[in-house]
Amino acid sequence: MSTKWLNYIVNKMKKTKDTSTETGILNAAKRVFIKKGMTGARMQEIADEAGINKAMLHYYYRSKELLFEAVFKNAFSMLAPKLNKVMNADVPLFKKIEDFTSSYISFVVKHPYIPTFVIQELNRNPDFVKNLVAEEHFPNIEVFKKQVEKCIENKTIKPINTEQLFINILALTIFPFIGAPLLMGFTRTNKKQYKDLMKQRKTEVAQFIINAIKV
Amino acid sequence: MSTKWLNYIVNKMKKTKDTSTETGILNAAKRVFIKKGMTGARMQEIADEAGINKAMLHYYYRSKELLFEAVFKNAFSMLAPKLNKVMNADVPLFKKIEDFTSSYISFVVKHPYIPTFVIQELNRNPDFVKNLVAEEHFPNIEVFKKQVEKCIENKTIKPINTEQLFINILALTIFPFIGAPLLMGFTRTNKKQYKDLMKQRKTEVAQFIINAIKV
DNA sequence: GTCTATAGCCAGATAGAC
DNA sequence: GTCTATCTGGCTATAGAC
Numbered sequence: 001m002s003t004k005w006l007n008y009i010v011n012k013m014k015k016t017k018d019t020s021t022e023t024g025i026l027n028a029a030k031r032v033f034i035k036k037g038m039t040g041a042r043m044q045e046i047a048d049e050a051g052i053n054k055a056m057l058h059y060y061y062r063s064k065e066l067l068f069e070a071v072f073k074n075a076f077s078m079l080a081p082k083l084n085k086v087m088n089a090d091v092p093l094f095k096k097i098e099d100f101t102s103s104y105i106s107f108v109v110k111h112p113y114i115p116t117f118v119i120q121e122l123n124r125n126p127d128f129v130k131n132l133v134a135e136e137h138f139p140n141i142e143v144f145k146k147q148v149e150k151c152i153e154n155k156t157i158k159p160i161n162t163e164q165l166f167i168n169i170l171a172l173t174i175f176p177f178i179g180a181p182l183l184m185g186f187t188r189t190n191k192k193q194y195k196d197l198m199k200q201r202k203t204e205v206a207q208f209i210i211n212a213i214k215v
Numbered sequence: 216m217s218t219k220w221l222n223y224i225v226n227k228m229k230k231t232k233d234t235s236t237e238t239g240i241l242n243a244a245k246r247v248f249i250k251k252g253m254t255g256a257r258m259q260e261i262a263d264e265a266g267i268n269k270a271m272l273h274y275y276y277r278s279k280e281l282l283f284e285a286v287f288k289n290a291f292s293m294l295a296p297k298l299n300k301v302m303n304a305d306v307p308l309f310k311k312i313e314d315f316t317s318s319y320i321s322f323v324v325k326h327p328y329i330p331t332f333v334i335q336e337l338n339r340n341p342d343f344v345k346n347l348v349a350e351e352h353f354p355n356i357e358v359f360k361k362q363v364e365k366c367i368e369n370k371t372i373k374p375i376n377t378e379q380l381f382i383n384i385l386a387l388t389i390f391p392f393i394g395a396p397l398l399m400g401f402t403r404t405n406k407k408q409y410k411d412l413m414k415q416r417k418t419e420v421a422q423f424i425i426n427a428i429k430v
Numbered sequence: 431g432t433c434t435a436t437a438g439c440c441a442g443a444t445a446g447a448c
Numbered sequence: 449g450t451c452t453a454t455c456t457g458g459c460t461a462t463a464g465a466c
Contacts, residue, residue, distance in 0.1 A: 021431080021432090036254075036339075037252070037254065037339075039251075039252065039254040039255040040254040040339065042458090042459070042460095043459075043460065043461090044458095044459080044460095052432080052433095053432065053433060053434085054460085054461090055432075055433070055434085055461085055462080056431080056432065056433085057461095058460085058461060058462075059431075059432080062461095063460080063461080064459095064460065064461090083401075116335075116338055118397065119393060119394050119396075119397055120331075120335055120338075122396035122397055123331055123335075123393075123395075123396060124251075124252075124255065126396045128396075129396050129397075129399060129400045132400060133400050133403070138400045138401055138403075139401070141401060141402070158426070160423075161412075161415065161419075163402045163404070163412055164412065164415070164416060164419060164423075166401065166402065167390075167391050167398055167402075167412075167416075168387060168420075168423060170390070170394065170398070170401075171386045171387050171390035171391060171394070172383060172386050172387065174386075174390065174394070175382075175385070175386035175389065175390040175393075176382050176386060178334060178338075178390075178393065179334050179385065179386070179389070180338075181334075181337035181338060181341045181343075181344050182333065182334055182337055182344070183382055183385070184344060185344045185347060185348050185353045186298075186353060186354070186356060186381065186385075187356070187378045187381065187382075188348070188353075189378070197376075197378055197379065197382075200376065200379070201379060201382075204376075204379060205383075208375075208379075208383060208427045208428075209427070211373070211426065211427045211428070212423045212424070212426045212427035213423075213426070236449080236450090257440095257441070257442095258441070258442060258443090259440095259441075259442095267450080267451095268450065268451060268452085269441095269442085269443085270443085270444080270445095270450075270451070270452085271449080271450065271451085272442095272443095273442080273443060273444075274449075274450080277443095278442080278443080279441090279442065279443090
């Protein structure tokens with residue numbers, strides 16, 4: 001009886017320890033991969049970042065490739081469902097645009113490297129997209145499409161292709177972060193000034209989009 | 216006398232040969248670096264692409280780093296002055312926006328990897344920006360700024376921060392290409408369908424921007 | 431599960447013949 | 449200037465002790 005109980009405790013400790021190491025590795029890997037990309041990242045750096053040994057990385061994830069996949073899916077899963085939720089919410093179109101841009105900019109300010117990372121890696125290997133679509137990781141914009149078409153009928157907004165509108169919304173929210181170094185060069189702003197621009201943006205982009213489409 | 220003339224011919228032949236190999240290497244390097252990035256590119260692949268030997272790369276450019284720099288500056292110089300010319304041209308604001316988006320989309324269709332490459336590498340090493348600004352490779356948006364402010368005074372357009380407008384224009388023209396794989400996933404389009412979207416875009420983006428700002 | 435040590439490979443760079 | 453052969457170092461991955 002007491003042996004059983006002891007085993008339970010031991011297993012629990014083991015499990016806790018496992019998990020803590022495993023997620024520690026994943027978090028370290030996220031930091032390194034997201035900053036340096038698949039080809040730029042080094043297993044040694046990930047090990048250092050996790051405060052453990054290189055061999056452990058292989059023990060838990062077998063190869064760099066597999067560790068990368070875990071990181072990529074994790075990062076992607078932070079992007080897509082968020083989008084899904086907002087796009088398919090049951091709120092008026094203009095409010096939806098405001099909600100989305102604002103919440104998305106908040107998200108990117110908190111995780112600045114994620115969109116760049118995802119897009120960079122998708123460009124490196126466009127076949128990823130096929131898998132992600134097949135595994136239904138991509139949100140569906142059908143509800144949004146219906147809503148846009150209804151607004152066009154209503155004459156609430158000017159006629160516009162839903163895909164183009166969707167691309168425009170994403171472009172205006174994501175690009176300022178992906179292109180930050182470039183845009184800081186063009187606008188001659190330093191980090192702080194650029195950050196202020198982004199702050200201002202959070203309240204203003206939605207209005208830009210709404211002005212563009214409202215009738 | 217005839218020796219001098221002979222030397223001239225020999226030098227010219229040498230020089231021609233040099234240049235042809237040297238630019239051959241640079242072009243091959245552009246193709247490889249722009250597709251794979253600094254960390255993903257391999258010197259061997261560049262040599263193969265140029266149809267010569269790895270040793271030649273070092274003979275002409277000494278190191279991967281220096282070859283990369285040559286490629287990067289070359290690629291960047293294709294982006295920036297184009298922008299400069301349009302931004303500082305002496306045409307009305309709305310026409311300028313139409314000219315820019317249209318000519319820029321044409322350019323990117325022709326050289327699809329360049330913006331992604333430049334932005335990716337600037338993110339990898341943001342210090343590049345400092346050098347580029349210092350060496351005056353970045354176009355100045357002052358003329359554009361004056362023009363926008365004048366239009367706001369005129370009440371031709373709604374009040375808007377020039378930097379935000381500039382960012383919006385770039386975002387709407389560049390992002391659809393950088394984010395192409397991602398956007399193809401969201402919109403469930405294949406390459407051909409997406410290309411058609413971009414074609415349609417070329418004539419429509421400008422109007423979207425103009426609608427957003429016109430009074 | 432975690433470590434050290436090392437195998438094995440591959441990439442950038444150079445030496446040296448022609 | 450151009451080639452082949454080779455050095456050197458760094459990186460992924462594994463073997464094996466504890």
